[in-house]
Amino acid sequence: xSAASTPARGWNTPLRRGLAIFAMxxxxxxxxxxxQGSASILLILTQATAYALIALGLNIQWxxxxxxxxxxxxxxxxxxxxxxxxxxxxxxxxxxSDGPLLLGRALVAFLIGLxxxxxxxxxxxxxxxxxxxxxxxxxxxxxxYIIYRSQIDPAAAYxxxxxxxxxxxxxxxxxxxxxGGLVSAIIAYYxxxxxxxxxxxxxxxxxxxxxxxxxxxxxxxxxxxxxxxxVSPMPWPTPLPQELQAAGxxxxxxxxxxxxxxxxxxxxxLVGAFVLVQRAYGGPWGRMMRAIRDNHIAADSMGKDVTGRxxxxxxxxxxxxxxxxxxxxxxxxxxxxxxxxxINHTFMIWVMVIVGGxxxxxxxxxxxxxxxxxxxxSDPLAQVIFLNLSSLTNSLGWGAIPEIDSRALQMRVFVxxxxxxxxxxxxPRGLIPEVVRRET
Numbered sequence: 001x002s003a004a005s006t007p008a009r010g011w012n013t014p015l016r017r018g019l020a021i022f023a024m025x026x027x028x029x030x031x032x033x034x035x036q037g038s039a040s041i042l043l044i045l046t047q048a049t050a051y052a053l054i055a056l057g058l059n060i061q062w063x064x065x066x067x068x069x070x071x072x073x074x075x076x077x078x079x080x081x082x083x084x085x086x087x088x089x090x091x092x093x094x095x096x097s098d099g100p101l102l103l104g105r106a107l108v109a110f111l112i113g114l115x116x117x118x119x120x121x122x123x124x125x126x127x128x129x130x131x132x133x134x135x136x137x138x139x140x141x142x143x144x145y146i147i148y149r150s151q152i153d154p155a156a157a158y159x160x161x162x163x164x165x166x167x168x169x170x171x172x173x174x175x176x177x178x179x180g181g182l183v184s185a186i187i188a189y190y191x192x193x194x195x196x197x198x199x200x201x202x203x204x205x206x207x208x209x210x211x212x213x214x215x216x217x218x219x220x221x222x223x224x225x226x227x228x229x230x231v232s233p234m235p236w237p238t239p240l241p242q243e244l245q246a247a248g249x250x251x252x253x254x255x256x257x258x259x260x261x262x263x264x265x266x267x268x269x270l271v272g273a274f275v276l277v278q279r280a281y282g283g284p285w286g287r288m289m290r291a292i293r294d295n296h297i298a299a300d301s302m303g304k305d306v307t308g309r310x311x312x313x314x315x316x317x318x319x320x321x322x323x324x325x326x327x328x329x330x331x332x333x334x335x336x337x338x339x340x341x342x343i344n345h346t347f348m349i350w351v352m353v354i355v356g357g358x359x360x361x362x363x364x365x366x367x368x369x370x371x372x373x374x375x376x377x378s379d380p381l382a383q384v385i386f387l388n389l390s391s392l393t394n395s396l397g398w399g400a401i402p403e404i405d406s407r408a409l410q411m412r413v414f415v416x417x418x419x420x421x422x423x424x425x426x427x428p429r430g431l432i433p434e435v436v437r438r439e440t
């Protein structure tokens with residue numbers, strides 16, 4: 001067999017397989033839409049689109065670079081909090097109070113503390129080194145903490161007692177999504193600088209800690225995020241159902257067209273990110289990333305900046321996670337830090353990438369839609385099954401099944417475990433595995 005025919009056959013088989021699987025997911029969505037209604041399936045597809053963007057970010061980190069990132073939930077919360085700050089309506093009570101002045105003082109205190117730490121770290125230039133320099137840096141950090149807390153604590157207490165929280169800037173929600181990606185990128189830069197030198201398993205543990213730190217900060221900063229009191233309603237970038245109803249739409253049609261408009265905007269962002277990432281990964285940059293992922297020692301010996309390239313992947317993936325988290329918070333119209341759970345906002349994302357196919361952008365998107373649809377419909381399906389079983393057991397004298405609603409909701413986790421077990425057994429590289437063309 002000639003070398004020219006091998007790539008064609010190797011390409012056609014994954015292509016046909018991918019098209020068939022995408023057709024099955026499309027059919028599943030159609031059946032779900034018929035059974036639950038157009039408004040419900042548009043809600044599911046819009047949220048699945050946001051999750052696809054997040055899964056694409058994880059695929060960049062894990063599929064491209066082999067980076068175990070379990071801080072996904074933290075970046076989703078950062079994206080949601082950032083879009084609250086930028087796009088939520090202006091809180092006039094805060095701006096008409098002494099809150100801005102007090103926060104300005106806190107900012108000055110933060111900058112003073114930052115300057116102290118920087119000066120201590122530069123003390124080697126005047127001949128101070130060793131344990132003396134380390135002690136000076138520790139003292140500088142302690143002094144910076146005291147200076148900052150002396151200003152931020154009174155400011156936070158005043159804002160919470162007078163205005164509730166800072167509020168937003170009233171800008172367009174899409175700007176809030178972009179700001180969520182920007183803040184996530186800044187946090188990812190510093191997290192990556194600290195953690196990317198760790199070995200794979202230690203990196204996973206470190207990012208779990210980072211995620212919990214971010215969650216604790218956002219959940220307890222009531223003056224900025226309202227904490228457990230939640231922020232609602234979040235403004236939409238497209239017309240809300242209530243606005244369409246005021247324009248003459250019926251209640252049913254208003255939800256359909258409103259969600260369809262939001263879905264179209266989210267799909268545009270997903271397609272744009274997908275095209276950019278796909279083109280980058282198919283070029284020299286992508287080949288370098290695959291070389292680092294497969295053998296970072298060999299790549300380092302060839303002069304590649306392994307840590308620098310991994311930092312690029314970590315930041316790029318985190319940007320998509322932040323944007324996806326901002327889209328989710330905007331669409332649900334509520335930002336509730338206590339509503340973020342590892343099973344929903346970390347583990348499920350990993351399942352999407354693993355089942356879809358790590359290292360393949362098509363696989364990540366497919367896995368996101370498949371897993372999220374299965375996750376959503378498993379609850380009503382379980383309720384139907386339990387209700388029928390309850391009728392049967394009751395007729396046999398065994399009694400009815402108690403707490404069907406909560407049991408059906410818990411079946412989501414069981415179904416997710418079954419799906420990933422079957423996928424790992426029969427498709428260990430994912431439904432659409434990575435295809436690397438090699439010159440022959």
